[in-house]
Amino acid sequence: MTVVFSMFLLTLLLITAIAVVHAGNLFVAVMLSGIFSLLLALNFFLLDAADVALTEAAVGAGISTVLFLGALSLTTDREKSPSPHRLLSLAIVAVTTLAVIMGTLDKPSFGDPEAPVQVHVAPWYLETTREAIQIPNVVTAVLSSFRGYDTLGEVFVVFTAGIGVLFLIGRHSGTKPQDIGPPHGEPSGLRHYLIPRLIGRMLVPFIMLFGLYVQFHGEYGPGGGFQAGAIIAASIILYALLEGEKRALQVLPRSVLVGMISGGALLYSAVGVAGMLMGGNFLDYSVLLDDPVKGQQIGIILIEAGVGITVTGVLLSIFHAFAARGRF
Amino acid sequence: MFYAVTIALLATMALALARAIMGPTVYDRVLAVNMIGTKTVLLMSVISFLFGRPDFLDLALVYALINFIGVLAVLEFFRVRAYDRSGDSEADGS
Numbered sequence: 001m002t003v004v005f006s007m008f009l010l011t012l013l014l015i016t017a018i019a020v021v022h023a024g025n026l027f028v029a030v031m032l033s034g035i036f037s038l039l040l041a042l043n044f045f046l047l048d049a050a051d052v053a054l055t056e057a058a059v060g061a062g063i064s065t066v067l068f069l070g071a072l073s074l075t076t077d078r079e080k081s082p083s084p085h086r087l088l089s090l091a092i093v094a095v096t097t098l099a100v101i102m103g104t105l106d107k108p109s110f111g112d113p114e115a116p117v118q119v120h121v122a123p124w125y126l127e128t129t130r131e132a133i134q135i136p137n138v139v140t141a142v143l144s145s146f147r148g149y150d151t152l153g154e155v156f157v158v159f160t161a162g163i164g165v166l167f168l169i170g171r172h173s174g175t176k177p178q179d180i181g182p183p184h185g186e187p188s189g190l191r192h193y194l195i196p197r198l199i200g201r202m203l204v205p206f207i208m209l210f211g212l213y214v215q216f217h218g219e220y221g222p223g224g225g226f227q228a229g230a231i232i233a234a235s236i237i238l239y240a241l242l243e244g245e246k247r248a249l250q251v252l253p254r255s256v257l258v259g260m261i262s263g264g265a266l267l268y269s270a271v272g273v274a275g276m277l278m279g280g281n282f283l284d285y286s287v288l289l290d291d292p293v294k295g296q297q298i299g300i301i302l303i304e305a306g307v308g309i310t311v312t313g314v315l316l317s318i319f320h321a322f323a324a325r326g327r328f
Numbered sequence: 329m330f331y332a333v334t335i336a337l338l339a340t341m342a343l344a345l346a347r348a349i350m351g352p353t354v355y356d357r358v359l360a361v362n363m364i365g366t367k368t369v370l371l372m373s374v375i376s377f378l379f380g381r382p383d384f385l386d387l388a389l390v391y392a393l394i395n396f397i398g399v400l401a402v403l404e405f406f407r408v409r410a411y412d413r414s415g416d417s418e419a420d421g422s
Contacts, residue, residue, distance in 0.1 A: 001331060008338055012345055019349045027405075031357045034398060035348055038368045038391075039341075045372055050384050057387055061365070062394035066401040073408055190407070196400055207393050214386070221383050231390065238397045241404050 003110075006046050013039045024079050030068040037061045050222035051139045054214070058230035063315055066237055070322030132286070133296045135219040143224065144300045148283035151303070152268055154226075155310050159265045162314030166258075170321045190242050200242045207235035215308050219297070225304040229311025236312075237319050245323040257317045264310030271302045330378045337371045358402055365395040 016036045023029040037060030044053035083089075108115035129141040143151050190196050208231075215228030240248035272283040280287035285299025341364055348360035369391045376384035 005334065005338065008342075012342060015349070016345065025354075027354060028351070028357055031354075031361045032348060034361050035345060035364050038364055041387075041391075042368055042371060045375060045384070045387065048379070050381075050387060054387050054390060057390045058394060061391065062397055065398045069401050069405045073405060190400065190404055193403075196403065200396070200400060203393065203396065210389065210393065214390075222386055227390075231394075234394055234397050238400065241397070241400045 002046055006043060009039055009043050009046065013043065026072055026075070026077055026079055029079075030065060030072060033068065034061055034065045037064065051137075051143075051224065051227070054222050054227045055230070058227050058234065062234045063230055063237070063319075066234075066241075067318060067322060070319065074322070074325055132293065133300070134293050135297065135300070137219055137221065139222075140218050140224055140300065140304075144303050145285060145296055148272070148303065151307065152272065152283065155265050155268055155307055158310055158314050159261060162261050162310075162317055165318050165321055169325055170317070191244060197242050200238055204235050204239050204242075207238065208232055211235060215304065216301070218304055219300060225307025226311055228304075229308040230315060232308070233312045233315035233319070236316055240319070240323065245320065249320065252316065254317070254320065257313045257320070260309050260313030261317060264306040264308070264313065267306035267309065268303045271299055271306070275299070330374055333374050334371065334378065337367050337374065341367045341371070358399075362395065362399060365391065365398070369395070 013036065016032055016039060020029050020032045020036060023032060037056060041053045041056035041060065044050075044056060112118070125142050125146060126138060128146075129135065129138045133141045133145060135141055190200075211228045211231035211234075214223035214231055215225060218224035218228070236248055236252060239251070271285070271288075275284045275287055276282050278287045283299075283303075285296045286292035288295035288299050344360045344363040344367065348357050348364070351357060369388045372388040372391065373385060376382055376388070
């Protein structure tokens with residue numbers, strides 16, 4: 001039955017994807033991509049990948065929509081007329097699709113117990129997590145301990161992306177301060193709309209609390225630094241939408257955000273170096289404390305905090321970069 | 329029982345998706361997105377009981393909280409657009 005549900009959702013996903021490409025109005029495309037993200041997350045959820053679904057929920061459905069709308073407020077509604085190389089693009093897409101379909105023919109069928117993913121390192125992860133780290137969520141153990149290098153790489157990818165966006169659209173000297181922000185002294189944000197403001201202000205602390213719960217409960221349930229960072233960033237974006245971007249910048253100024261971007265990545269690397277200094281390998285948390293299990297757990301909490309800080313900083317910096325350019 | 333609810337929710341999502349794709353106005357689409365978001369929350373709750381994993385309800389909570397932010401962003405977007413082209417009629421979709 002789950003397979004039927006999955007197939008149905010995948011069909012809806014395909015229809016949505018085609019509609020996104022087909023939509024000439026960019027606002028419609030943004031709305032449809034929000035639907036795409038929701039459907040994708042449901043698929044992940046059906047496949048039991050709760051951590052991935054949580055990431056998709058926080059980043060795809062929440063923050064991307066806000067960032068897309070921020071980008072859209074800088075440009076026009078209409079898509080430009082398509083480029084003249086349509087036949088060439090069609091040929092490239094067709095060839096790539098054929099190659100991907102041919103690639104899937106060699107794959108083991110879904111749920112095959114003999115598939116390499118089931119027999120290669122997964123059993124070792126499942127057993128070792130129980131003995132060496134003693135946390136229930138194996139995904140967090142794989143992500144932050146066994147595959148610590150990969151996650152460090154991901155954090156630096158997020159870091160680099162944030163720096164790149166800030167270079168492209170962050171500070172720009174051409175515009176005077178009075179040019180940005182809504183005209184005629186109209187306050188930005190939804191400050192004059194009583195009901196959204198009241199409800200939104202009530203929600204901000206709860207969203208933030210939930211973000212902290214996801215951050216520190218990542219070893220026991222779905223969650224971790226990436227998801228928590230996105231949720232906490234979403235709560236501050238909500239505050240910025242309600243009270244105007246300037247008030248949000250007073251709470252978390254740009255300098256603090258830049259510090260968070262580099263500080264989180266630095267914290268992650270520092271935990272790795274600390275392991276080296278205490279006689280282990282880079283990112284080997286077992287040596288951090290006398291008890292190797294406790295050391296692993298402390299290491300995971302520290303690097304998850306680093307991940308969360310960097311992700312929050314990057315997402316908020318990107319939001320403010322868009323907000324400062326347009327009137328969003 | 330859970331299966332019946334799941335199928336009903338999936339059917340509702342398909343109908344809402346049809347409305348989101350067909351339009352005709354932008355507001356139809358915004359409402360359709362909102363509806364799919366709500367149905368996602370419900371579907372996740374139902375499926376987490378179907379699988380016997382009530383701890384996955386965390387995800388439904390995140391969706392319920394985050395959906396609200398998306399709607400507010402859309403409101404703010406339209407408010408800003410209204411200043412930019414005051415008097416202009418709304419975009420009517422593709």
